[in-house]
Amino acid sequence: MILTPAESKRLIAKAVANMPIVQAALKNGKVIITKGTTNSYIAEEILNITIKPGALVSGMIIPQNAKDPFSGTASMPEIILVRGKQSKMTLNEAMQQLKPGDIVIKGANALDYQNKTAAVMIGAPDGGTTGKIMPYITARKAHLIIPVGLEKQISGNVVEMHLKMREPLESISHKAPSMFLLTGHIITEIESIKILVADLEVFQAAAGGVGGAEGSIWLVVRGDKNSVEKAIKIAKQVQGEPPFGKEK
DSSP: OEEOHHHHHHHHHHHHHTOHHHHHHHHHSEEEEOSOHHHHHHHHHHHTOOOOTTTTOSOOOOOTTOOOTTTTSOOOOOEEEETTEEOOOOHHHHHHTOOTTOEEEOOOSEEETTTTEEEEEEOSTTOHHHHHHHHHHHHHTOEEEEEOOGGGBOSSOHHHHHHHHTSOOOOSSSOOOEEEEEOSEEEOHHHHHHHHSSSOEEEEEEEOOSTTOTTOEEEEEESOHHHHHHHHHHHHHHTTOOOTTOOO
């Protein structure tokens, strides 16, 4: 099956919404959805709502010389769910009340799939959202879910890249960000299919494309006929998802 980046985001969102630990937290705990493009899809799947593209995003990678397509979009705060219902708590307040079993969802900019490690770029001196949430997640033994598409795999070891990005330097183009390492439940398209359909072997066989398939991935799914057919059906449900920000 071939999945574009947007189709992958929708698939990952459906899987995260159906994770047992997420379902448990929706019933008895807290689910905190931080800002991000994939997280926007996740919020839509969990709450069954439509979020205006760019509203639940804080920083994004766009073409080098392009203008921000969402500069005029009103920003919304992080989504805090307490026993499945939206709360007016701020992110800081929610983190202070974090308990074991609670869920925090944070996307990533870089993925080292082989070593099950991810990283997010940071520009703020205090580490931004990641700097706020990680101490609480670690100390309170909460779950960190990292939804990230295979399109974000990098060519090297994320830990090594993280160390290189921390080296003092003078940038001749624009301010160079640092990277914050993330460890938790990494959910790519591979894990997503396995969450939604049990007993399958899933692996990535190729990547890239043209004619709208730029950044796409090609997955191979193996298993019994019934399970494979279920996976194909799920893929068809997300195939046709427009690029982020485009109308269906």
